[in-house]
Amino acid sequence: MRYDDSPPPPESSSSVSPDRPWYTRRSTLAVAVAALAPTALAGWVLTQVLTGSGHDGQPPGPKALPASHTTGAGAHGGAGDAKASTTTPSPDASASASASASAPAAPAKGPLAGRTVVIDPGHNTGNFKHTSEIDRQVDIGTNRKECDTTGTTTNSGYMEAEFTLDVSRRTRTLLESKGAKVVFTHDADRPWGPCIDERARIGNEAKADAVVSVHADGVSAGNRGFHIILPATVKGGAADTSKIVGPSRDLGERIAGNFARSTGSAPANYLGSGTGLVVRDDLGGLNLSTRPKVFIECGNMRDAKDAAQLTSPEWRQKAAEGITNGIVGFLGG
Numbered sequence: 001m002r003y004d005d006s007p008p009p010p011e012s013s014s015s016v017s018p019d020r021p022w023y024t025r026r027s028t029l030a031v032a033v034a035a036l037a038p039t040a041l042a043g044w045v046l047t048q049v050l051t052g053s054g055h056d057g058q059p060p061g062p063k064a065l066p067a068s069h070t071t072g073a074g075a076h077g078g079a080g081d082a083k084a085s086t087t088t089p090s091p092d093a094s095a096s097a098s099a100s101a102s103a104p105a106a107p108a109k110g111p112l113a114g115r116t117v118v119i120d121p122g123h124n125t126g127n128f129k130h131t132s133e134i135d136r137q138v139d140i141g142t143n144r145k146e147c148d149t150t151g152t153t154t155n156s157g158y159m160e161a162e163f164t165l166d167v168s169r170r171t172r173t174l175l176e177s178k179g180a181k182v183v184f185t186h187d188a189d190r191p192w193g194p195c196i197d198e199r200a201r202i203g204n205e206a207k208a209d210a211v212v213s214v215h216a217d218g219v220s221a222g223n224r225g226f227h228i229i230l231p232a233t234v235k236g237g238a239a240d241t242s243k244i245v246g247p248s249r250d251l252g253e254r255i256a257g258n259f260a261r262s263t264g265s266a267p268a269n270y271l272g273s274g275t276g277l278v279v280r281d282d283l284g285g286l287n288l289s290t291r292p293k294v295f296i297e298c299g300n301m302r303d304a305k306d307a308a309q310l311t312s313p314e315w316r317q318k319a320a321e322g323i324t325n326g327i328v329g330f331l332g333g
Contacts, residue, residue, distance in 0.1 A: 110179025111333030117175055118203040120185040120213035120285065121168040122295075123151030123161040130192035138197045140284030141239020147195035152218025154307040163310055164214040167298065170320035171214070178324075178333060183208065200288035210251055210327050211293035213285055216310055217268075217300045224306050225268035225276070226259055228252040229295035232281035239287040247292040247330075252277055255296060255326030262322030263315060265299060292330075296323065 108114070127134050127150045134148040151160035165188055172182045183206045185199045194202070203211040217223075230252045231241045241248075256276040260266065267276030280286065286293055298319050299306035309315040 108179040108181070110177065111328065112175065112331060113179035115179070115209045115331050115333070116181045116183065116206055117327055117331075118183045118185065118206050118208040118211040118291070119168045119171055119175075120199050120203070120211065121161070121187075122164040122213055122215035123148065123159075124186060124190070124192050124194075125159055125161040125165075125188065126191040127151065127161065127193070133192055134195075136195070138195050138284065139237060140197065140282075141237040141287045142234050142281065145196065145282070145284050147197075148193050152216065152301050154301045154311060155304070156307070156311075158301070158307070158311050160216045160218070160301060163216050163298075163301075163316070166313075167316050167319050167323070168214050170317055171212075171323050174320055174324040175327065178328060180327075196284035197288055199285050200293075203293060204288075204290045206291075208291045209331055211289060211291050212251075212255070212323060212327065213293070213295040214323070215295055215297050217297040218302050219270065219300055221300075221303045223268070223270040223300050224303050225266045225270075226256075226263075226299055227268040227272050227276050227278050227297050228256050229283065229286070229297065230277060230279045231283075231286035231289065231293065232279045234281045234287050241287060241289070244289060244292050248286075248294055249277075251292050251326070251330045252294040254329040255294065255323055258325035258329065259296070259298075259319065259322030262325065263309070263318045265309065268297070268300075 127148055131150070134146060134150070136147045137144040138147050151164075153159050168184065169187075172184070175182050183202065185202045186194055199213070217227075231245055231248050233245050234241050256267065260276070267274055272278045283295065286295070299310050301307055301310055
Protein backbone atom coordinates (compact mmCIF):
# COMPACT_ATOMS: atom_id res chain seq x y z
CA MET A 1 0.00 0.00 0.00
CA ARG A 2 1.29 3.48 -0.87
CA TYR A 3 1.19 6.09 1.90
CA ASP A 4 0.68 9.74 0.88
CA ASP A 5 2.40 12.12 3.29
CA SER A 6 0.47 15.19 2.06
CA PRO A 7 -2.34 16.35 4.37
CA PRO A 8 -5.86 15.43 3.30
CA PRO A 9 -8.27 18.12 2.05
CA PRO A 10 -10.14 19.86 4.88
CA GLU A 11 -13.47 18.41 5.77
CA SER A 12 -16.33 20.44 4.32
CA SER A 13 -18.53 22.11 6.96
CA SER A 14 -22.15 21.06 7.13
CA SER A 15 -24.45 23.40 5.24
CA VAL A 16 -27.26 25.00 7.23
CA SER A 17 -30.63 25.60 5.71
CA PRO A 18 -31.12 29.37 5.07
CA ASP A 19 -34.84 29.17 6.01
CA ARG A 20 -33.94 28.78 9.69
CA PRO A 21 -34.58 32.16 11.38
CA TRP A 22 -31.72 31.90 13.88
CA TYR A 23 -29.20 31.53 11.08
CA THR A 24 -29.97 34.90 9.56
CA ARG A 25 -29.72 36.67 12.92
CA ARG A 26 -26.25 35.20 13.73
CA SER A 27 -23.76 38.02 14.20
CA THR A 28 -20.72 38.37 12.01
CA LEU A 29 -18.48 37.87 15.04
CA ALA A 30 -20.17 34.62 16.00
CA VAL A 31 -19.76 33.29 12.51
CA ALA A 32 -16.08 34.19 12.49
CA VAL A 33 -15.48 32.50 15.84
CA ALA A 34 -17.30 29.37 14.72
CA ALA A 35 -15.22 29.22 11.56
CA LEU A 36 -11.95 29.62 13.42
CA ALA A 37 -12.59 27.08 16.21
CA PRO A 38 -11.82 23.87 14.21
CA THR A 39 -8.66 25.44 12.82
CA ALA A 40 -7.46 26.46 16.28
CA LEU A 41 -8.14 22.98 17.64
CA ALA A 42 -6.23 21.32 14.81
CA GLY A 43 -3.32 23.71 15.31
CA TRP A 44 -3.17 22.93 19.03
CA VAL A 45 -3.13 19.17 18.40
CA LEU A 46 -0.41 19.55 15.76
CA THR A 47 1.70 21.58 18.22
CA GLN A 48 1.39 18.84 20.85
CA VAL A 49 2.53 16.16 18.39
CA LEU A 50 5.47 18.12 16.97
CA THR A 51 6.79 19.19 20.38
CA GLY A 52 6.33 15.73 21.89
CA SER A 53 4.45 17.23 24.86
CA GLY A 54 2.27 15.12 27.07
CA HIS A 55 -0.79 16.30 28.88
CA ASP A 56 0.71 16.59 32.37
CA GLY A 57 1.70 20.11 33.37
CA GLN A 58 0.44 21.70 30.14
CA PRO A 59 -1.43 25.00 30.05
CA PRO A 60 -5.20 24.74 29.94
CA GLY A 61 -6.41 23.71 26.51
CA PRO A 62 -9.05 21.71 24.69
CA LYS A 63 -10.01 18.32 26.03
CA ALA A 64 -7.40 15.66 25.27
CA LEU A 65 -8.13 13.52 22.22
CA PRO A 66 -8.20 9.72 22.30
CA ALA A 67 -4.83 8.02 21.75
CA SER A 68 -5.85 6.89 18.28
CA HIS A 69 -6.13 10.54 17.26
CA THR A 70 -2.98 11.91 18.86
CA THR A 71 -0.79 9.47 16.90
CA GLY A 72 -2.24 10.63 13.60
CA ALA A 73 -3.16 14.26 14.19
CA GLY A 74 -0.33 15.54 12.03
CA ALA A 75 -1.57 13.53 9.09
CA HIS A 76 -5.30 14.03 9.38
CA GLY A 77 -5.73 17.28 11.31
CA GLY A 78 -9.32 16.42 12.14
CA ALA A 79 -10.61 15.95 15.68
CA GLY A 80 -13.37 13.60 14.59
CA ASP A 81 -11.38 11.09 12.44
CA ALA A 82 -11.06 7.82 14.39
CA LYS A 83 -9.66 5.60 11.57
CA ALA A 84 -6.39 4.60 13.18
CA SER A 85 -5.66 2.16 10.32
CA THR A 86 -5.16 5.10 7.93
CA THR A 87 -2.62 6.84 10.14
CA THR A 88 0.56 7.74 8.28
CA PRO A 89 3.70 6.32 10.02
CA SER A 90 5.54 9.03 11.94
CA PRO A 91 8.99 10.14 10.74
CA ASP A 92 10.56 8.70 13.91
CA ALA A 93 9.02 5.28 13.27
CA SER A 94 10.19 5.31 9.66
CA ALA A 95 13.71 6.28 10.70
CA SER A 96 13.73 3.51 13.31
CA ALA A 97 12.64 0.90 10.74
CA SER A 98 15.28 2.12 8.30
CA ALA A 99 17.99 1.93 10.94
CA SER A 100 16.95 -1.63 11.83
CA ALA A 101 17.10 -2.70 8.18
CA SER A 102 20.59 -1.25 7.72
CA ALA A 103 22.01 -2.46 11.02
CA PRO A 104 25.10 -4.67 10.56
CA ALA A 105 24.65 -8.40 11.01
CA ALA A 106 25.66 -9.79 14.36
CA PRO A 107 29.14 -11.33 14.34
CA ALA A 108 29.25 -15.08 13.82
CA LYS A 109 29.42 -17.17 16.95
CA GLY A 110 30.85 -20.64 17.44
CA PRO A 111 34.17 -22.44 17.65
CA LEU A 112 35.06 -21.50 14.05
CA ALA A 113 34.06 -17.83 14.23
CA GLY A 114 36.56 -15.77 12.23
CA ARG A 115 37.76 -18.79 10.22
CA THR A 116 37.35 -19.22 6.47
CA VAL A 117 36.94 -22.63 4.85
CA VAL A 118 36.84 -23.19 1.09
CA ILE A 119 34.90 -26.22 -0.12
CA ASP A 120 35.59 -27.39 -3.67
CA PRO A 121 32.81 -29.63 -5.09
CA GLY A 122 34.65 -31.82 -7.60
CA HIS A 123 33.76 -31.48 -11.30
CA ASN A 124 30.48 -30.03 -12.60
CA THR A 125 27.38 -31.76 -13.97
CA GLY A 126 27.66 -29.61 -17.09
CA ASN A 127 31.17 -30.78 -17.94
CA PHE A 128 29.77 -33.59 -20.11
CA LYS A 129 28.31 -30.97 -22.44
CA HIS A 130 31.47 -28.86 -22.56
CA THR A 131 34.23 -31.32 -23.32
CA SER A 132 36.16 -28.96 -25.57
CA GLU A 133 36.27 -26.30 -22.84
CA ILE A 134 37.37 -28.66 -20.07
CA ASP A 135 39.98 -30.32 -22.31
CA ARG A 136 41.88 -27.03 -22.59
CA GLN A 137 45.35 -27.33 -21.10
CA VAL A 138 46.27 -25.15 -18.10
CA ASP A 139 49.56 -24.60 -16.32
CA ILE A 140 49.83 -26.38 -12.95
CA GLY A 141 53.38 -25.26 -12.27
CA THR A 142 55.20 -28.53 -12.80
CA ASN A 143 53.54 -29.24 -16.15
CA ARG A 144 50.29 -28.70 -18.04
CA LYS A 145 47.04 -30.56 -17.55
CA GLU A 146 43.43 -30.44 -18.75
CA CYS A 147 41.24 -27.73 -17.25
CA ASP A 148 38.86 -30.25 -15.65
CA THR A 149 37.30 -33.66 -16.28
CA THR A 150 33.78 -35.01 -16.35
CA GLY A 151 34.21 -37.10 -13.23
CA THR A 152 32.76 -40.58 -12.94
CA THR A 153 29.31 -42.10 -12.33
CA THR A 154 27.80 -45.10 -10.63
CA ASN A 155 26.67 -47.95 -12.86
CA SER A 156 23.13 -46.57 -12.56
CA GLY A 157 24.22 -43.12 -13.79
CA TYR A 158 24.46 -41.13 -10.54
CA MET A 159 27.11 -38.53 -11.33
CA GLU A 160 30.12 -37.80 -9.21
CA ALA A 161 29.43 -34.09 -9.68
CA GLU A 162 25.96 -34.55 -8.16
CA PHE A 163 27.44 -36.40 -5.22
CA THR A 164 30.20 -33.89 -4.56
CA LEU A 165 27.84 -30.90 -4.65
CA ASP A 166 25.39 -32.54 -2.25
CA VAL A 167 28.07 -33.48 0.29
CA SER A 168 29.65 -30.04 -0.06
CA ARG A 169 26.38 -28.28 0.67
CA ARG A 170 25.76 -30.45 3.71
CA THR A 171 29.28 -29.70 4.91
CA ARG A 172 28.75 -25.98 4.40
CA THR A 173 25.62 -26.04 6.57
CA LEU A 174 27.48 -27.79 9.38
CA LEU A 175 30.49 -25.49 9.20
CA GLU A 176 28.37 -22.35 9.16
CA SER A 177 26.50 -23.58 12.23
CA LYS A 178 29.88 -23.54 13.97
CA GLY A 179 30.57 -19.94 12.92
CA ALA A 180 32.84 -20.50 9.91
CA LYS A 181 32.71 -18.45 6.74
CA VAL A 182 32.38 -20.97 3.90
CA VAL A 183 33.36 -20.21 0.29
CA PHE A 184 32.50 -22.53 -2.61
CA THR A 185 34.54 -22.79 -5.80
CA HIS A 186 31.20 -23.23 -7.56
CA ASP A 187 27.62 -24.02 -6.60
CA ALA A 188 26.04 -25.28 -9.84
CA ASP A 189 25.94 -21.63 -10.86
CA ARG A 190 28.01 -22.02 -14.02
CA PRO A 191 27.66 -24.33 -17.05
CA TRP A 192 31.04 -26.04 -16.60
CA GLY A 193 34.28 -25.91 -14.61
CA PRO A 194 35.90 -24.03 -13.03
CA CYS A 195 39.33 -25.11 -14.22
CA ILE A 196 41.70 -26.62 -11.69
CA ASP A 197 43.93 -23.54 -11.62
CA GLU A 198 40.94 -21.31 -10.87
CA ARG A 199 39.81 -23.66 -8.11
CA ALA A 200 43.20 -23.27 -6.45
CA ARG A 201 43.14 -19.52 -6.94
CA ILE A 202 39.75 -19.19 -5.22
CA GLY A 203 41.15 -20.79 -2.07
CA ASN A 204 44.27 -18.65 -2.19
CA GLU A 205 42.41 -15.38 -2.66
CA ALA A 206 39.99 -16.23 0.14
CA LYS A 207 43.01 -16.70 2.44
CA ALA A 208 41.35 -19.90 3.54
CA ASP A 209 42.36 -21.54 6.78
CA ALA A 210 41.52 -24.90 5.17
CA VAL A 211 40.48 -26.10 1.71
CA VAL A 212 38.82 -29.43 1.00
CA SER A 213 38.07 -30.77 -2.49
CA VAL A 214 35.29 -33.36 -2.43
CA HIS A 215 35.38 -36.31 -4.87
CA ALA A 216 34.48 -39.96 -5.37
CA ASP A 217 36.65 -42.51 -7.19
CA GLY A 218 35.81 -44.56 -10.29
CA VAL A 219 38.01 -47.66 -10.26
CA SER A 220 37.00 -51.26 -10.87
CA ALA A 221 34.55 -53.16 -8.69
CA GLY A 222 35.95 -54.80 -5.57
CA ASN A 223 38.05 -51.75 -4.76
CA ARG A 224 36.40 -50.12 -1.80
CA GLY A 225 36.86 -47.40 0.80
CA PHE A 226 37.86 -43.75 1.05
CA HIS A 227 41.21 -42.03 0.80
CA ILE A 228 42.65 -38.57 1.35
CA ILE A 229 45.05 -37.08 -1.21
CA LEU A 230 47.81 -34.90 0.25
CA PRO A 231 50.07 -32.48 -1.64
CA ALA A 232 53.63 -33.58 -2.35
CA THR A 233 56.49 -31.14 -2.04
CA VAL A 234 56.70 -29.55 -5.47
CA LYS A 235 58.24 -26.36 -6.79
CA GLY A 236 58.07 -25.14 -10.34
CA GLY A 237 56.55 -22.15 -12.06
CA ALA A 238 53.59 -20.98 -9.98
CA ALA A 239 53.67 -24.14 -7.85
CA ASP A 240 55.35 -24.15 -4.45
CA THR A 241 53.81 -26.38 -1.80
CA SER A 242 56.67 -26.22 0.69
CA LYS A 243 54.67 -24.22 3.23
CA ILE A 244 51.48 -26.27 3.06
CA VAL A 245 52.73 -29.86 3.03
CA GLY A 246 52.87 -30.14 6.84
CA PRO A 247 49.54 -28.49 7.70
CA SER A 248 47.82 -30.26 4.80
CA ARG A 249 48.89 -33.63 6.19
CA ASP A 250 47.53 -32.64 9.59
CA LEU A 251 44.23 -31.64 7.96
CA GLY A 252 44.10 -34.89 5.98
CA GLU A 253 44.81 -37.11 8.96
CA ARG A 254 42.10 -35.45 11.02
CA ILE A 255 39.53 -35.79 8.24
CA ALA A 256 40.47 -39.43 7.67
CA GLY A 257 39.95 -40.37 11.32
CA ASN A 258 36.67 -38.51 11.66
CA PHE A 259 35.35 -39.71 8.31
CA ALA A 260 35.92 -43.33 9.27
CA ARG A 261 34.14 -42.84 12.60
CA SER A 262 31.17 -40.97 11.14
CA THR A 263 30.52 -43.16 8.11
CA GLY A 264 31.78 -46.56 9.26
CA SER A 265 33.69 -46.73 5.97
CA ALA A 266 37.20 -48.18 5.94
CA PRO A 267 40.29 -46.68 4.31
CA ALA A 268 40.76 -47.74 0.70
CA ASN A 269 41.86 -51.34 0.18
CA TYR A 270 43.55 -50.60 -3.13
CA LEU A 271 46.04 -47.81 -2.32
CA GLY A 272 47.56 -46.02 0.66
CA SER A 273 48.62 -49.21 2.40
CA GLY A 274 45.50 -49.14 4.56
CA THR A 275 46.21 -45.64 5.94
CA GLY A 276 43.68 -43.85 3.76
CA LEU A 277 46.39 -41.29 2.90
CA VAL A 278 47.97 -40.85 -0.52
CA VAL A 279 50.54 -38.23 -1.61
CA ARG A 280 50.42 -36.90 -5.19
CA ASP A 281 52.32 -34.31 -7.19
CA ASP A 282 50.19 -34.27 -10.36
CA LEU A 283 47.06 -32.45 -9.20
CA GLY A 284 46.88 -28.78 -10.15
CA GLY A 285 44.40 -28.04 -7.37
CA LEU A 286 47.05 -29.06 -4.83
CA ASN A 287 50.19 -27.89 -6.63
CA LEU A 288 48.91 -24.33 -7.05
CA SER A 289 47.45 -23.99 -3.57
CA THR A 290 49.09 -21.72 -1.01
CA ARG A 291 46.62 -22.73 1.69
CA PRO A 292 46.36 -26.06 3.58
CA LYS A 293 44.42 -28.29 1.20
CA VAL A 294 43.44 -31.93 0.65
CA PHE A 295 41.24 -33.98 -1.66
CA ILE A 296 38.91 -36.62 -0.27
CA GLU A 297 37.76 -39.54 -2.42
CA CYS A 298 34.75 -40.64 -0.39
CA GLY A 299 34.37 -44.07 -1.98
CA ASN A 300 34.35 -45.98 -5.26
CA MET A 301 31.31 -45.25 -7.41
CA ARG A 302 31.98 -48.34 -9.57
CA ASP A 303 31.71 -50.78 -6.70
CA ALA A 304 28.12 -51.80 -5.92
CA LYS A 305 28.56 -51.76 -2.14
CA ASP A 306 30.27 -48.37 -2.09
CA ALA A 307 27.77 -47.02 -4.61
CA ALA A 308 24.90 -48.01 -2.32
CA GLN A 309 26.43 -45.79 0.35
CA LEU A 310 27.27 -42.89 -1.95
CA THR A 311 23.70 -42.74 -3.28
CA SER A 312 22.19 -42.71 0.22
CA PRO A 313 21.26 -39.25 1.58
CA GLU A 314 21.69 -40.53 5.13
CA TRP A 315 25.22 -41.74 4.39
CA ARG A 316 26.08 -38.48 2.61
CA GLN A 317 25.07 -36.61 5.75
CA LYS A 318 27.44 -38.79 7.75
CA ALA A 319 30.16 -38.08 5.18
CA ALA A 320 29.59 -34.34 5.64
CA GLU A 321 29.80 -34.75 9.41
CA GLY A 322 33.10 -36.60 9.13
CA ILE A 323 34.61 -33.92 6.88
CA THR A 324 33.32 -31.16 9.14
CA ASN A 325 34.64 -32.75 12.32
CA GLY A 326 38.04 -33.18 10.73
CA ILE A 327 38.15 -29.50 9.74
CA VAL A 328 37.01 -28.45 13.22
CA GLY A 329 39.75 -30.53 14.80
CA PHE A 330 42.35 -29.08 12.44
CA LEU A 331 41.32 -25.51 13.19
CA GLY A 332 41.22 -26.13 16.92
CA GLY A 333 37.48 -25.56 17.21
